[in-house]
Amino acid sequence: MVNCNLLRSKEIKKFEDLEAWQISHKLVLEIYKVTVEFPKEEQYGIVSQLRRAALSVTSNIAEGFSRFHFNDKVKFYYNSRGSLSEVRNCIILAFDLNYLNKDIYFKLLDNSERVLKLINGLIRSIEKQQ
Numbered sequence: 001m002v003n004c005n006l007l008r009s010k011e012i013k014k015f016e017d018l019e020a021w022q023i024s025h026k027l028v029l030e031i032y033k034v035t036v037e038f039p040k041e042e043q044y045g046i047v048s049q050l051r052r053a054a055l056s057v058t059s060n061i062a063e064g065f066s067r068f069h070f071n072d073k074v075k076f077y078y079n080s081r082g083s084l085s086e087v088r089n090c091i092i093l094a095f096d097l098n099y100l101n102k103d104i105y106f107k108l109l110d111n112s113e114r115v116l117k118l119i120n121g122l123i124r125s126i127e128k129q130q
Helices: 019-035 046-066 070-096 102-129
Strands: none
Touching (some): 019 046, 019 070, 046 102, 070 102
8 A cells, every 4th residue: 555644745756746646545445445345246237337447547547647738638637526526426325225324425425525625726737738
């Protein structure tokens, strides 16, 4: 596991230095942990979908960071934001199906909201540079 506290530096040299990636990485880990408890019949349903969408958030941030052109960067950050909406949708569904208790549900939603704000900040930052 990446120690996110050590990665917080003022100079951003790699995608792991981005707070948006760090917090979304924590969200992915939380999702993997809680979905272990989901019913086995959901292994290829909501568990797979939720995990893939969560992983897509961090993957798109990483790929966007590595792109040279502003339009490419922004495209991947927008994709990351779209995947985050998919994560939030799956979290809501999992709660409605009683796969998540209220505390975990609100924790995941709160963390996803924080990630959303950070991704929006990345997008604004890149758009200002154009």
